[in-house]
Amino acid sequence: MRLAIDYDKCTGLGLCEAEAPEVFEVQDDGTLLCLDENPSEELRAEVEAACASCPTEALRILED
Template sequence: MPRIVVDYDKCTGLGICESIAPDVFEVDDDGSLLILEESPDETRRGELQEAVDGCPTGALSIED
């Protein structure tokens, strides 16, 4: 199962990941990224990869 790893030194809370997979990523009201589902189902891999690639700050990665 893919596991999402966030580099919080890089994350600026833009929320582009949230606009791709809102049930997995959420930027809360103080601007911090929350991972709602740390190890989403294998079927979500495509979306997660899109979020990783789409992150302008390079803060996301997937570990298996």
């Protein structure tokens, strides 16, 4: 899985981190750090939930 993250849209609310903490972490300054830009398939459910949860719709899974 590859991720597309629109950092201009992201406001660091952290709902993605709540769904998939292995993949997303909001930093001290409110910016998003992607811990794994190619998450393994086992994480698909979590990553899909993270993308769906984003209030600013900044996250997408790019299908190969």
